[in-house]
Amino acid sequence: MKMVKVTLSILCVLILAGSVQAATVTGKLCTWHLLELHFQGANAHEMDDDPNPFLDYRLQVTFTSPIGECYNVPGFFNGDGKGGGNGNIWTVRFIPDQSGRWTYVASFRKGMNIAVNLNPQAGDAAAFDGESGSFTVLPKDPDAPGFLKYGRLE
Numbered sequence: 001m002k003m004v005k006v007t008l009s010i011l012c013v014l015i016l017a018g019s020v021q022a023a024t025v026t027g028k029l030c031t032w033h034l035l036e037l038h039f040q041g042a043n044a045h046e047m048d049d050d051p052n053p054f055l056d057y058r059l060q061v062t063f064t065s066p067i068g069e070c071y072n073v074p075g076f077f078n079g080d081g082k083g084g085g086n087g088n089i090w091t092v093r094f095i096p097d098q099s100g101r102w103t104y105v106a107s108f109r110k111g112m113n114i115a116v117n118l119n120p121q122a123g124d125a126a127a128f129d130g131e132s133g134s135f136t137v138l139p140k141d142p143d144a145p146g147f148l149k150y151g152r153l154e
Contacts, residue, residue: 022133023106031099031140032151037061038081039090041108041127046077046085051110053077057126058114060107061092066100075106090128097152099139105132 027035044053051057059075073094080087096102107130111123142149 022128022131023104025133025135028141029135030138030144031096032148033141033144034093034095035135037075037092037094037104037106038078039075039106039108039128039131040088041090042110043088044077044086046079055113055115056110057090058107058109058117058123059090059092060120061094062105062107063094063096064103065096065098066102067098069098096137099137101134101136103132103134105130 023037023039025035025037027033029035039059041059042051042053042057044051044057046053054077057077061073061075063071063073065071071094073092075090075092078087078089078091079085081089081091090108092106106128107120108126108128109123110126111117114123117123140149140151147153
């Protein structure tokens with residue numbers, strides 16, 4: 001079976017049946033390659049202090065692998081998503097370790113100092129809190145550069 005190469009600039013928009021856009025997924029959808037989920041949330045500027053986008057918001061995304069393993073990954077305020085400090089893009093970076101269908105659920109909370117609060121229910125739900133989706137990851141790419149073709153280094 002010949003593996004189809006997926007370009008690094010893949011852009012998949014995940015649309016849930018009967019709901020709005022959950023997230024935009026970018027990256028090479030192969031095991032051991034970095035991918036990013038971008039959510040549209042609260043508009044902010046990197047210099048804001050009330051609310052502070054780095055302290056008064058918390059993005060956590062739970063990824064569930066094809067075999068049911070869960071990974072809880074923190075996200076961050078990403079300005080306009082292109083390096084600008086003003087915008088409404090919130091991003092999480094993740095490296096899948098298995099091929100197959102992955103699912104995710106986002107938790108996006110707002111509150112004073114919520115980013116350093118360990119209670120998952122602290123603060124108030126904001127913007128895309130609870131949104132979910134899925135994507136499919138291909139097996140590792142044997143033509144990938146460096147260690148990416150081998151997987152985790154141990």
